[in-house]
Amino acid sequence: MKARSLLERIAKSISTATGNPFTASSSAPVTGGCIHEAWKVEGKTRDAAQAYFAKVGDVGNLPMFVAESEGLEAIDAAAAVRTPAVVVHGDDGERAWLVLEWLELHPLDGPAAARLGASLAAQHRVAQARFGWANDNFIGASPQSNGWSDDWLAFWRERRLMAQLRMAARKRLPSKMIDRGERLAADCGEFFRGYQPARSLLHGDLWAGNAASLEDGSALVFDPAVYVGDREADIAMTELFGGFPPDFLAAYRAAWAPHDDYRVRRDLYNLYHVLNHSNLFAGTYVRQAEVAIERLLSEVG
Numbered sequence: 001m002k003a004r005s006l007l008e009r010i011a012k013s014i015s016t017a018t019g020n021p022f023t024a025s026s027s028a029p030v031t032g033g034c035i036h037e038a039w040k041v042e043g044k045t046r047d048a049a050q051a052y053f054a055k056v057g058d059v060g061n062l063p064m065f066v067a068e069s070e071g072l073e074a075i076d077a078a079a080a081v082r083t084p085a086v087v088v089h090g091d092d093g094e095r096a097w098l099v100l101e102w103l104e105l106h107p108l109d110g111p112a113a114a115r116l117g118a119s120l121a122a123q124h125r126v127a128q129a130r131f132g133w134a135n136d137n138f139i140g141a142s143p144q145s146n147g148w149s150d151d152w153l154a155f156w157r158e159r160r161l162m163a164q165l166r167m168a169a170r171k172r173l174p175s176k177m178i179d180r181g182e183r184l185a186a187d188c189g190e191f192f193r194g195y196q197p198a199r200s201l202l203h204g205d206l207w208a209g210n211a212a213s214l215e216d217g218s219a220l221v222f223d224p225a226v227y228v229g230d231r232e233a234d235i236a237m238t239e240l241f242g243g244f245p246p247d248f249l250a251a252y253r254a255a256w257a258p259h260d261d262y263r264v265r266r267d268l269y270n271l272y273h274v275l276n277h278s279n280l281f282a283g284t285y286v287r288q289a290e291v292a293i294e295r296l297l298s299e300v301g
Helices: 002-018 059-078 110-125 152-170 175-192 231-237 246-255 262-281 284-300
Strands: 023-029 037-044 049-058 086-091 095-101 131-133 137-139 142-144 147-149 200-202 211-213 219-221 227-229
Touching: 002 023, 002 037, 002 049, 002 086, 002 095, 049 059, 059 086, 059 095, 059 137, 059 200, 110 200, 110 211, 110 219, 110 231, 110 246, 131 152, 137 262, 142 152, 142 262, 147 152, 152 175, 152 227, 152 262, 175 262, 175 284, 200 231, 231 262, 262 284
Parallel strands: none
Antiparallel strands: 023 037, 037 049, 049 095, 086 095, 131 147, 131 227, 137 142, 200 227, 211 219
């Protein structure tokens, strides 16, 4: 009965947001809920069957849902890469939800990956005024600190690398790793000699699990952690955690080739995500972070 009343409240919020009365008849768990519950909500409007995708969690998760909806809407506004349309987010004081359009997703195959590569290059070319983002958001389940900056290196050093190292210290991860990471943060300007990144709208969490294709062969992305930064940070993550089909990077390169020394910075940018996984899950990610830090330090001498 309690679940049913929650479903009715979600349906009411959908009706209010769309201006089209929606009556929910059922909800079923679906994939996509590694942090939150994920539901397919089915029902009908005045004259048609309708389905939605809903993320549901405790009310404390509402800031995550608000940040995700802002990120999806920012990517949509750039009009280059497709995202699921945001319907509504809300809460009832105990539970919170984010409702998106329902889409049948398929693994990202080669042709769809190529379309995504070209589209992402177009998104990255959309002019932005400053680095950073107006609001803090989340990278997975971790807070992601933002704010605006005219200095990319200072933003990256403080709001990304040092933020994760401070979190690692609070979680009592190996002190040597943290000390060496702080040394890297102090010296990482070496990776940017002769390189001035453009200000690009980033997805921010662009691993293979956050992209898919649709029946018509088009590609889309979801679960963003958006901010304005160096486009190489997005490209780098597509090569982490399994990576994208090679067609993706080939199409991106054809549309807007990365800087000649992109690979020098790739591992630095991906260290942010490896450290985040170390903070969230510990285990083998800690060793992966330690190895990455030492390798990067060896490159700056």
